[in-house]
Amino acid sequence: MQPVNLAEKLQQVTRHWDPHVVADYNDNDVMVVRFQGTFPFHLHESTDDFFLVLEGEMQMDLEGTSHLVRAGELFIVPKGVTHRPRATAECKVLLIEPKGEPNTGDPATAAAKPRI
Amino acid sequence: MQPVNLAEKLQQVTRHWDPHVVADYNDNDVMVVRFQGTFPFHLHESTDDFFLVLEGEMQMDLEGTSHLVRAGELFIVPKGVTHRPRATAECKVLLIEPKGEPNTGDPATAAAKPRI
Numbered sequence: 624m625q626p627v628n629l630a631e632k633l634q635q636v637t638r639h640w641d642p643h644v645v646a647d648y649n650d651n652d653v654m655v656v657r658f659q660g661t662f663p664f665h666l667h668e669s670t671d672d673f674f675l676v677l678e679g680e681m682q683m684d685l686e687g688t689s690h691l692v693r694a695g696e697l698f699i700v701p702k703g704v705t706h707r708p709r710a711t712a713e714c715k716v717l718l719i720e721p722k723g724e725p726n727t728g729d730p731a732t733a734a735a736k737p738r739i
Numbered sequence: 740m741q742p743v744n745l746a747e748k749l750q751q752v753t754r755h756w757d758p759h760v761v762a763d764y765n766d767n768d769v770m771v772v773r774f775q776g777t778f779p780f781h782l783h784e785s786t787d788d789f790f791l792v793l794e795g796e797m798q799m800d801l802e803g804t805s806h807l808v809r810a811g812e813l814f815i816v817p818k819g820v821t822h823r824p825r826a827t828a829e830c831k832v833l834l835i836e837p838k839g840e841p842n843t844g845d846p847a848t849a850a851a852k853p854r855i
Contacts, residue, residue: 624801624820626812646815648789648835653813673764675791675833677811685740695793696742697769699762704740717791719764 665728672700679714781844788816795830
């Protein structure tokens with residue numbers, strides 16, 4: 624039970640789209656991630672998806688629309704909604720998803736989510 | 740489904756220890772709160788308590804110990820752990836708790852958690 628410094632944790636993350644778990648909140652993984660480039664479109668059938676931009680900005684593409692999400696802004700994608708985050712320059716994000724939820728919505732293509 | 744700017748939402752909050760809901764994540768309220776002064780010691784019997792300091796700093800007092808939590812740091816109090824946040828100068832916080840959870844752990848003394 625210690626404070627978790629998100630910037631320090633992000634220094635341990637080197638690759639893009641590679642979420643690392645920094646804390647637990649009930650049955651959820653609290654993660655830090657670096658975004659750069661374009662993630663595949665996907666959806667989560669049984670959970671919302673929580674994004675808080677810590678540094679930089681990203682575009683959240685939905686079907687038929689898109690939202691710019693800047694540092695200090697959160698964006699919650701409701702369950703079942705197809706989406707893809709995209710970032711031209713690197714964007715640092717706090718991500719919350721239920722434990723065991725594949726970040727791509729598909730276990731076959733999901734990232735490992737190691738703990739740091 | 741829109742980005743939520745936390746600083747803008749906090750401008751709508753005038754009182755201390757008065758959490759306002761800005762988004763939903765599954766069955767949780769995502770809230771912004773201004774802390775200043777000393778909150779009562781309490782615990783949540785059935786949930787963890789999620790704090791992310793957005794601006795300023797707070798002290799998280801536990802039984803027998805205390806942690807300084809600064810901007811950019813999160814602190815998650817596990818369920819059943821007695822705690823009280825405390826801040827000499829104003830501290831702005833992102834708070835996540837399950838819907839219906841009293842912020843004091845006790846419905847008789849809990850804040851209303853209005854939506855903004």
